[in-house]
Amino acid sequence: MKLTKAKRNKLIYNIVTFALVIGAFLILQSMIANKTITRSLKGQLVPICCWIVMAVSLNLVIGISGELSLGHAGFMSVGAYTGAVVSGLLMHVYDIQDPTLRLVIAIVAGGLLAGIVGALIGIPVLRLRGDYLAIVTLAFGEIIRNLVNVLYIGTGDGRLYGSFLNKKLPEGITMLVDGAKGAVKIKPISTFTAGFILVLITLVVVLNLVNSRAGRAIKACRDNRIAAESMGVNVTKYKMMAFVTAAVLAGMAGALYGLNSSTVVPTQFTFNQSINVLVFVVLGGLGNVLGSVISATLLTILPEMLRAFADYRMLVYAVVLILVMIFTNNPTIRSFLNRLIAPFKRKETTGGDAQ
Amino acid sequence: MSQQKHHSSTKMVPVPTNSIVPERDINDIPVLETRHLGIEFGGLKAVDDFNLTIGRTEIAGLIGPNGAGKTTVFNLITKVYEPTSGATLINGRDLHGLGIAQASKLGIARTFQNIRLFDNMTVEENVRIGLHNNIKYDMFSGILRLPRYWIQENRQHEKALELLHIFGMENLADERAGSLPYGVQRRLEIVRALATNPKLLLLDEPAAGMNPHETEELMENIAKIRDQFQIAILLIEHDMNLVMGVCEGICVLNFGRVIAKGTATEIQQNPVVIEAYLGKKKEGQA
């Protein structure tokens, strides 16, 4: 296929994205080998991978598909709980001691279940318009949190026990999920390498999807729903495709996140957490995958490094959301900004981002 | 919705038969047939008892004063609106219960009065959306970049350029659709519609905003498209030179009802049309 200007720009964009991620991984790995990495940064490596996956997958829904989903943390919690339970189950019931195998199975299971939940939610929700969709995804996130709050799962003598609402489990079993206490006694098995591979998978899935027939259909539904339908594009199907893909990725990120610590509690996946990821996406640029990767990384490290920033984090995020939206969407300010940067711009380029 | 009423004797209604089609199409199933098509918005009949038959390779015109319900007819045929009465048949297939996308798959494509391009996508990508159901591959071939992806992407690329060539637009393939001049956007909408491989092409005011020279060119292109693709075209237009020059059958709509049907000459001489439509214009000019 001949490379036109737009396609070349897209290719360069993709290469830069992958090069940056792989390069960062190699540098960090060598730092770990030399023991030059700080303790706090080392502890942040897996969470950073998780938040990158969260941000990129949410960008698929918001930036590419054009729907505001406020329940992304809900899918993450589904993945985290599923991962914890599956990993516990594999260890206690099926006696699989290899942590890598357990991790892979747990992540796949987390993604699958989150995907199923995403599909169940998507069927009713994606028929709705804009603001309604936002509020319903928010509601679903809260419902999921409410439900896991009263979920009890335990394992003992090679069996799995579960109850809902009330703790009605036999005495002396190992609890895996204990209501409001969350998923407990998790053996942390997540590794940075696993996180890195998950980030790569996410980038391949999202970038390749965007630059394919299905991705174009998704963007067409975003730009003009009626026109897309008139061209024979099944709008619900493609909105669903973006939504469920994002849910699967968020579930996988959740499983990785959950298996990185010894407990997972429902309050880790509140609406606030969904907003956090939303800030990553907005700051990185709607539809800009590389931007999501960078902003998720920086905004995860920054509060750790700067105590002062950590205290005012949410305040700063709030101001950032408002300013970015006004600056990118107000016609007067936009034309003013364009005139400001015009002398520094050599040539108008198209396809500079993943769109 | 038609309701079964229990009358003591059967009520007979006339099937719309006064439609005309070009002689060459008389042996084929008409590409479009509407029967007593109508829609009410809150008690107001926006379109009522609309009957129209279009031959397989006919170029037809739908004209009428502003607010006569022309675009509403397009929205009914393309299933943007669900009719409250009557039926639409495309190649003999009833559209009842189908959605917009399904209607498109049966062979209807359209352009919009207020242009609806995918502004943030390139010209070629816009045409590729039109090819969505013609040159396919599944999501996983796309994500995993299987051989089928490369083959079909190449086919889409070549087909898109071929279609853009109709209006000599292949050099614009990489431009952002939203940045194009108005007239070019209108032409791109036609190319995108043609990419869906339609049997019936609906053009909603294709000459709006064009200068006389561009309109002249458009007329030639409309005839060329019909000849090349062997499809039927139904167009809404206010430019009477274009309508009279290119349309074989013309249907005149006023207050949501058909007031006349016929050839260009017949319509121009029809006293009802002159009174409702052309007559007013003459008064205005006097």
Added chain:
Amino acid sequence: MIFLDNLMNGLSLGSIYAIIALGYTMVYGIAKMLNFAHGDVIMVGAYIAFCGLQYWGLPPIVAILAAMVVCTVLGITIEGLAYRPLRQAASLAVLITAIGMSYLLQNVALMIWGANPKSFPRTFINSSILHIGGLNVSSATIYTILANVVIMIALTLFTAKTKMGKAMRCVSEDRGAAELMGINVNRTISVTFAIGSALAAIAGVLLCSSYPILQPTTGSMPGIKAFTAAVFGGIGSIPGAMLGGVLLGVIEIFGKAYISTELGDAIVFAVLIVVLLVKPSGLLGKPVREKV
């Protein structure tokens, strides 16, 4: 008797939702945007009233009026600074801005008043328990239900009779046409925000009179639930907001009493989802048709 107690509690909570929902529904109807920060205006109103009562020693009525004034100014300011520049923007951008505004209000409140919950002082509103028949009814319940009825009647009269009310209905129907008719759209939207925010202050005081724990996040959950109520009743409809609010309050209290305390929120949100599936335009709303 327990059933009647629950019913009264439900009506009271529902009336608070209804008053908040009125703010949502008016703004949504006229500015066509979901003002996510509305719930946090409630919180600000409650804090102002709290300061008035606790620190400045104002009489309750004056404290409530002060809260209403501050919230009105706040509402107009938010609209002018954050939402007006985005009047022509896509709804996604406006909604993200509104979410940012919600977080901004919460965090500013956190800086001013701290994270520790404040206990809302007693006023005439919640000073006594009335015994009606065998029922023990808090005076807060009576005042809340009364306030709801009065506000609802006043707003209905306002939109039907006054010039500004008619302008609001025009803008809600067709903003462009209203502008051509000489209606000042920006001013109309500002007034809408002002009314909604003043009502939010009242709702804040009533909410904290019944549930006297005040913290920066106090407004967010009732805000989201009130939006649910507005959708339930039919967004844009004033009687719809009232009906939706009251029904939702009753459903929440009964759900907590008879199904599960922990699942109260889940039940409320499940109602929202069922409503949107079965009747997306809500109980009293009109379906809208997209213009092509």
